[in-house]
Amino acid sequence: MIIDSHQHFWTADYAWLADPALDRIRRDYGVEDLRENLRAAGVDRTVLVEAGRGETAETTEFLATAAETPEIAGVVGWASLTDPALAAVIAGHRAGPGGRLLVGVRDQVQGHPDDFLDRPDVRAGLRTVAAAGLVNEMVVRVGQLPAVARAAGALPDSRFVLDHLGKPRIVAGAEGLAEWRAAVAPVAARPNVVAKLSGLVAEADWSHWTIDDLRPFVETAVQLFGPDRLMFGSDWPVCEVAASYTEVREAIETILGGTPDDIFQSTAISTYRLEID
Known part of the structure; x- marks a missing residue:
């Protein structure tokens, strides 16, 4: 069985899709589109991740969809880490359709300042997610990786997942590799952080990327995290x-x-505590 730890659904009206550079993906993507791609790629299960709508309703919709879609083994939903009602929001999702499939929470940290994860109210939110038994999912820029390392160190009982290896500047080649390696090594040193081999082609040259462009980033991730902490x-x-x-x-x-x-397969199952039939 092959598990894809990171896929999305969205509709063409999501605000971030208004960027002219994203014309080719500005359309609705749903379950049937996913199934077609899973069949073609030989993938069996997925984790559905919030898609930047930044609304509680998206998570509600995704959980209900997942409940009716056997291919989706878990959902990482959006929530604001600074919401004082975060615990109630999580409880509400769990009480609704598909609530048992909620496996993690992701705020759009990449849209905040580099020290966002150091704020006391944000740390409180991270603790709330951890206390609920969920993964703290991190979508961050390279400049935010030091704050991820500090947060993971301060919350050793929380499971953190680093999306897209922290978005290295693959398009910058050796310079991007050196910059990213220095920043991600302290994150990898935290045993409670798992990283995703995901999103790499989007950080490369879209029109001219090659496997060799990605190779040093993947190989470095294997060296730093080990295969048992990569998905x-x-x-x-x-x-x-x-x-x-x-x-x-x-x-x-x-x-x-x-x-x-x-x-x-197995890292995703253990990290997200997926129930696979």
């Missing part, structure tokens, strides 16, 4: 700015020399 993620349909779902899966498989069970 494969397609980042579909964001990946379609540069590559198809199948091309992304094949690129990671080529670099790794196969589909190791931990990266393509």
Whole structure:
């Protein structure tokens, strides 16, 4: 079984899709689109991740959809880490349709200042998520990686997931690799952080990327985190700015020399506590 730890749904009216550079992915993506891609790529289950709408209603909708979609094994929903009612929001999701499939919470940290995760109210939110038994999912920029390391160190009982390896500047080549490696190494040193081999083609040259552009970033991640703290993620349909779902899966498989069970299955199951039939 192969598990994709990171895929999205959205509709064409999501505000962030208004960027002219995103014309090729500005359309509705739903369950049937996902199923077509899963069949083509030979993927069995996915984790559905919030898609930047920034509304509680999106998580409610995604949980209900997941409850009716056997291919979706878990949902990482959006919530504001600074919401004083965060515990109640989580409880409300769990009480609704598909609530048992809520496995994590993701705020759009990348849209905040670099020290956002150091704020006391944000740390309180991270603790609330952890206390609920959920993963704290981190979508961050490279400049925010030091704050991720500090937060993970301050909350050793929380499970943190680093999306897209912290969004290294793959398009910058060796410079981007050096910058990212220095920033991500302290994150990888925290045993409660798992990282996703996801979103990499979107950080490369969309029109001219090659597997060799991605290779040093993937190999460095394996060296720093170890395969038991890495998960494969397609980042579909964001990946379609540069590559198809199948091309992304094949690129990671080529670099790794196969589909190791931990990266393509067991790490996702243990990190998100997925119930797989």
